[in-house]
Amino acid sequence: MWRPSVARSATLVPRALSGLGTVRSRAAVLWTLCALLVAGCSTVTGVRPTAQAPQPTPAAPPPVTKVALLLPLTGQSAAIGQPMLESAQMALFDVAGDRFELLPRDTRGTPQGAADAARGALADGAQLVLGPLFAAEVAAVKPITQAAGVSVLAFSTDWTLAGGGTHILGFVPSDQVNRVVGFARSRGVTRFATLAPRSPYGDAVVNALQSATQRFGGQVTQIERYEPGNPDTAQVVRPLTGLPTPPQAVMLADGVARTRQLGAALAAGGVDTAQVRLLGTGLWDDPGLGQEPAMVGSWFAAPAPRGRADFEARFESIYGRKPPRLATLSYDATAMAAALTKAHGPNAFTPANLTSPSGFEGVDGLFRLRTGGVAERGLAVLEVTPDGTRVLDPAPSSFATLGQ
Numbered sequence: 001m002w003r004p005s006v007a008r009s010a011t012l013v014p015r016a017l018s019g020l021g022t023v024r025s026r027a028a029v030l031w032t033l034c035a036l037l038v039a040g041c042s043t044v045t046g047v048r049p050t051a052q053a054p055q056p057t058p059a060a061p062p063p064v065t066k067v068a069l070l071l072p073l074t075g076q077s078a079a080i081g082q083p084m085l086e087s088a089q090m091a092l093f094d095v096a097g098d099r100f101e102l103l104p105r106d107t108r109g110t111p112q113g114a115a116d117a118a119r120g121a122l123a124d125g126a127q128l129v130l131g132p133l134f135a136a137e138v139a140a141v142k143p144i145t146q147a148a149g150v151s152v153l154a155f156s157t158d159w160t161l162a163g164g165g166t167h168i169l170g171f172v173p174s175d176q177v178n179r180v181v182g183f184a185r186s187r188g189v190t191r192f193a194t195l196a197p198r199s200p201y202g203d204a205v206v207n208a209l210q211s212a213t214q215r216f217g218g219q220v221t222q223i224e225r226y227e228p229g230n231p232d233t234a235q236v237v238r239p240l241t242g243l244p245t246p247p248q249a250v251m252l253a254d255g256v257a258r259t260r261q262l263g264a265a266l267a268a269g270g271v272d273t274a275q276v277r278l279l280g281t282g283l284w285d286d287p288g289l290g291q292e293p294a295m296v297g298s299w300f301a302a303p304a305p306r307g308r309a310d311f312e313a314r315f316e317s318i319y320g321r322k323p324p325r326l327a328t329l330s331y332d333a334t335a336m337a338a339a340l341t342k343a344h345g346p347n348a349f350t351p352a353n354l355t356s357p358s359g360f361e362g363v364d365g366l367f368r369l370r371t372g373g374v375a376e377r378g379l380a381v382l383e384v385t386p387d388g389t390r391v392l393d394p395a396p397s398s399f400a401t402l403g404q
Contacts, residue, residue, distance in 0.1 A: 065341040065348060066101045068121030069330070070131035070141065072109035081109070081133065083323045084155075084330040087315060088130070091334035100341050102334065107132050111140035118144045128349045130333045131155055133326070142166050151349055153336075153369075155329045159204070162373025167354070169329050169367075169375050171303075173201065176281040176379060177208035177251065178215070179301035183381045183393050184279060185216040189248045192279075193222035193240060195262065196253035205253035205281065221247050233265035241269030249277040256286040263294035273297065282379075285325075287388035295384050303328075303364035304380040304395040311363045332362030358399065365395045 069088055071081035085104055092102060103126055105117035114137035118129060122144070129145055132138055135158035145152050146164050154161065157170030181192070194209050196202035206223055213220050226236040240250060250266070252259050259280060267273055273294045280300035289295050308328055315323045339360070340348040347353070351371075359368030359376075366378030381393035 062099050063346050064099050064101050065346060066103055066125045066127055067334070067337045067341075068118070068124075068126035068129045068131075069102055069104045069334070070107050070114055070117045070121070070129060070133075070137070071104065071330070072113075072133060073104070073106040075109040075113075077109040077133070080324050080326060081107075083315075083319070083321075083327050084133070086319055087311075087323060087327040087331040088334040090315065090318070091331045091338065095335045095342075096338035097342050099345075100338050107137055109134065109137075111136045113137075115140040115144060117141075122148050122150060126150065127346075128337055129153070130330065130337065135161060138166065151351070151354060153333045155326060155333070159374050160200075164373070167369045167373050167375060169333055171282045171377070172374055173204045173253070173281050174208040174211075174374075175377050176301040177205055178212045179379045180279050180281075180299055180381055181209065181212035181218075181251075182216050183299065183301075184249050184277065185218055189277060190218040191221050191247045192218060192249050192251060193224070193247035194220065194251040194253065195224045195226070195237065195240060196251070197228040198225050199228055202253050205251060209251050233261045234269065237262060237265040237269055237271075240266065241271055246271065246276055249279050251279045253281065255283045256289050259284060260289065260292040260295060263292050263298070267294035284384070285382075285389075290384045290386045290388065293386075296386055298384045299381055299392065300384070301379040301381055303377065304391065305382070305389065307363045307365060328363040332360070332364060332367065335362065336360045366397075366399060368399060 069085065071084050072078055073081045073085065088102060088104075092100070096102075103121050103124055105121050107114040107117045114132045117132070118141045121129065127150065129141065129150060129152045131154060132141060133155045135156045138152070138154045138156045138158065138161045141152060141154075142161060142164065145166070150165070152166040153169050154166060155169055157168065157172055159168050159172045159174075162168045184192075192209060192213055194206055196205050202225065210220055222240065224239045230236055240246075252262055254262065263273065263278060266278075274297065278295065278298040280298060282300065282302040284298075284300040285302040289298075311328060311331065312323055315327065337348070340353055344350075344353055355369045355371055357368065359366050359378075364377065365380070367375050370376055376399075378396040378399065380391050380395040382389040383392040
């Protein structure tokens with residue numbers, strides 16, 4: 001049966017935490033000293049008592065910092081929520097101190113469940129909320145935490161929910177587009193086009209591309225949109241084929257399966273993808289993309305893969321299975337909360353501390369919370385190869401290189 005509260009304990013391994021109730025850090029051991037009675041003499045001579053100096057009152061220990069973790073631990077999405085809880089437990093053992101307590105709460109993967117979980121966690125003294133996972137859950141939790149004056153680090157990618165104390169930790173397209181466009185400009189690309197679905201994600205990529213070209217120089221020569229369900233990829237890519245002056249790069253704003261189809265259709269339509277660079281976002285972060293020959297040599301921006309690979313290997317050694325991609329979010333959020341608690345104690349989660357310009361180093365690399373509520377990430381530029389991806393330009397070592 002699920003119990004609601006987990007705290008760090010130096011005597012357990014992460015696997016043992018699953019399903020436990022509140023587990024205090026470094027459990028106190030009470031030793032009972034038994035009086036030894038000495039017999040055998042008719043007279044027992046004692047020592048004359050002497051006056052004792054007043055003893056100072058022991059200082060009260062610092063308060064425990066409580067942080068809620070809202071995840072779908074039952075229901076259809078438990079297969080994602082449970083590994084995210086386990087990765088948070090890993091962060092507890094890696095980073096957390098004695099006065100840090102994690103309060104996992106089950107959202108059941110529904111808005112009502114998330115709202116109930118948030119209310120319960122706040123009633124139990126949560127000073128920060130990590131999660132929930134889905135946009136509808138975040139929308140349900142936001143007014144509750146906002147009224148309580150408690151900040152949220154949500155795992156959603158819906159940047160429209162940011163603000164008012166809610167921070168979006170999910171991977172959003174704006175940073176990714178900026179990073180890959182900036183790199184392309186450094187390689188001499190000035191003319192960009194985009195092929196994007198008519199969807200909120202497509203809108204975000206198009207807007208980010210226009211902003212990035214203004215920032216780095218260059219121009220967007222063509223914007224083509226398509227219906228997400230259109231099965232005729234030849235028709236979708238036709239506006240970008242047979243052009244007398246083709247763009248130097250085309251941004252594709254779709255996932256791996258659809259992108260492979262679009263790349264093949266562009267090549268079949270006469271676009272030389274060795275000359276016209278295909279660009280993408282973190283949706284391409286899949287080793288199977290290079291199975292389509294037209295995609296080999298394409299560029300996209302994503303977290304540096306080394307840190308995640310190390311995390312996944314350690315997770316698998318502890319729990320016996322690979323974690324889902326989103327498990328790194330709960331690890332990094334928990335580690336960040338624990339690190340802030342160590343540094344600032346009961347005042348850890350002020351807006352100034354949460355939005356520190358220097359940011360935090362996580363499994364997915366550098367990240368920092370902006371005042372607008374969307375996390376900014378230090379990303380690498382990756383190149384698609386037939387066997388996976390390789391790092392073409394490493395992630396920055398600090399935000400100073402990206403500007404404050």
